[in-house]
Amino acid sequence: MxxxxxxxxxxxxxxxxxxxxxxxxxxxxxxxxxxxxxxxxxxxxxxxxxxxxxxxxxxxxxxxxxxxxxxxxxxxxxxxxxxxxxSCHEEDLREAFTVFDKERTGRFDALQFQHVLESIRVTEKLEQDEIEKFMKEIDVNKDGNIDYEELLSIIKH
The missing domain is CATH 1.10.238.10 (EF-hand)
Incomplete structure (x- = not known):
């Protein structure tokens, strides 16, 4: 074919x-x-x-x-x-997101986000102020969580 x-x-x-x-x-x-x-x-x-x-x-x-x-x-x-x-890339990202979204809430809080970054070895250990800085940049709707769409928009840009 x-x-x-x-x-x-x-x-x-x-x-x-x-x-x-x-x-x-x-x-x-x-x-x-x-x-x-x-x-x-x-x-x-x-x-x-x-x-x-x-x-x-x-x-x-x-x-x-x-x-x-x-x-x-x-x-x-x-x-x-x-x-x-x-579309394939976004499907891969969504799948990866769900792997780390252990509670299946569709979002991460700061602590879960820190675990995600450490587990994929983005960094060994993040300081609390670094986590807060990341959260402020990524958490567009300011609800204290990072949802899939917020993460995707950061990855795209």
């Missing part, structure tokens, strides 16, 4: 590629092998993908930089691979 992958990224099956191509061609109104970037939201939705405004803005800007306002199928597949790779 053929697959489509770039540089060790996720692979798509032949069927998935054919499905993406079929949807892509449905949006290629002028049969040029390209679709207008402004059609991307509809294309993603037709492929069963949700795309945030921020991600759509980023993708659009990437393809506007070369003066084109269109995207080819190979470029679209690169975007899809990047999204799949990101």
């Amino acid at each position: 053929a697959t489509y992958a770039a540089e060790g990224g996720p692979s798509f099956t032949t069927k998935e590629i054919e499905d993406f191509k079929e949807v892509f061609l449905a949006y290629d109104r002028f049969h040029t092998g390209n679709i207008r970037v402004k059609e991307l939201r509809k294309l993603f939705k037709a492929c069963g993908q949700n795309v945030s405004d921020a991600e759509l803005f980023h993708i659009s800007n990437h393809f506007y930089t070369d003066g084109k306002k269109t995207i080819s199928f190979p470029d679209f597949m690169k975007v899809m691979e990047g999204r799949a790779r990101k």
Whole structure:
């Protein structure tokens, strides 16, 4: 079975590629092998993908930089691979988070966070003021805990 992958990224099956191509061609109104970037939201939705405004803005800007306002199928597949790779990475992070979330509360307090950092050998021993500094940076909603979304936002940036 053929697959489509770039540089060790996720692979798509032949069927998935054919499905993406079929949807892509449905949006290629002028049969040029390209679709207008402004059609991307509809294309993603037709492929069963949700795309945030921020991600759509980023993708659009990437393809506007070369003066084109269109995207080819190979470029679209690169975007899809990047999204799949990101999704796989986030799934790995969520799985790792649940391993350390022993009480299954969906969050860590400062002491649990210290144990996590020490267990993955980020540091041998953290001082209390260092833990408090980390907590202030990561605990966006200031509830005294670090939830998955807060941790993910720090890792992404």
